[in-house]
Amino acid sequence: IEQMQVRDSLRMYNTLVERCFKDCVESFRRKDLDATEEKCVQSCCSKFMKHSARVGIRFGELSSEAETQMQQMMAGQQAGGGK
Amino acid sequence: IEQMQVRDSLRMYNTLVERCFKDCVESFRRKDLDATEEKCVQSCCSKFMKHSARVGIRFGELSSEAETQMQQMMAGQQAGGGK
Amino acid sequence: IEQMQVRDSLRMYNTLVERCFKDCVESFRRKDLDATEEKCVQSCCSKFMKHSARVGIRFGELSSEAETQMQQMMAGQQAGGGK
Amino acid sequence: MAQQGGQDPAAAIEMAKQEMDYRVALFNAMVSSCYEKCIDKRYKDGELSVGENSCIDRCSSKYWQVTGIVGQMLGSQGGMH
Amino acid sequence: MAQQGGQDPAAAIEMAKQEMDYRVALFNAMVSSCYEKCIDKRYKDGELSVGENSCIDRCSSKYWQVTGIVGQMLGSQGGMH
């Protein structure tokens, strides 16, 4: 489990780097990021993390709704099966 | 092997969901899919599965052709090597 | 380690095939590659391998720079911690 | 009982691991799909706008519904069990 | 004989597993690449048209040929063995 968390945070890290680099860095006239690019990468990171957290909350809600429905359905089937 | 099949069918499931969501769902004014979106997802799934099956057949043919060629080549090399 | 190298060269192989197919093959009127497509795939492969090698060199340089900096920082912290 | 209630504990652990992997993959796909659909890529600041937030909620809900439809379609073809 | 006919059965199994993984990855890449190239994304219905079907056949064939060229290119550089 711990290892999965490490793996997932590394995965998120890589995803963030790829995405924010792609969206923020367009010019290759210099070898260092300029202030605008740096700021963009920070905003991109921040937005992605907030986005990911919000999807996480919704995902949790949807999962537990689905589980409840599943249990009701199975209970219904068992009752039906006993007829 | 059984586990690989489970893994692959889960992989296909995820691929299908991602692709059909991307191609079919454009509007986020409501929280439920409308009839057009639902129909689109169904057609998308159906097309993807048929596509995947057809590629599978071709892949099998090409693989066995290649294997035959390989065997002929190796047989040829061995004969050549014995000269 | 050896297995990782095999895995990585297979990964690179797949990446190359996907990319060069995508960039070079546009027409499906025939079932065989024409001379232009074949030439394009070869150039694409060659460019990708050279690109990948160059990024590899830079990656090595950047990694060892970072390691040196890290060691200096840790040495600095230890000295600071001993105050 | 047959396949599901298998007696082999190693297989059960493997099953649970795959279930977990699948949920992680589903979540990650939902994150990137909804990011593509909802987020303004100009990155003026690091906050989500009101519009982005409500788009994320609806997108998550619709994405989930798509998993349901796809599951049914695959199930009806014997692709899943 | 050296590397190929190795005596270690675990290594042989691992080798076979990688060969299998590679074929699965190749097939999956072929599926998505040809989907991109051949399929009309308007999804009016769930059937493949005649044009799509013949495109799939040619695409599969061309994709396979590309694997051959790439294999030769990598092989000539000592990248593969």
Place this chain on the structure above:
Amino acid sequence: MAQQGGQDPAAAIEMAKQEMDYRVALFNAMVSSCYEKCIDKRYKDGELSVGENSCIDRCSSKYWQVTGIVGQMLGSQGGMH
């Protein structure tokens, strides 16, 4: 000392393996990101032009800097350790 200097050798090997995997993933992502940004896809020949070569160098450097910024951002949120 706690977590980092763990006594369990299996965990240490696993840690090293993950570190390695991470570096490989980082390198692969850098290769494709810079390929997208720098390489002319018309493939007139198999050589990299002067412009492409210098773009690759700058791109690698900027990509590396982005990993630094992202690392800091994740670290400050307790997302990494």
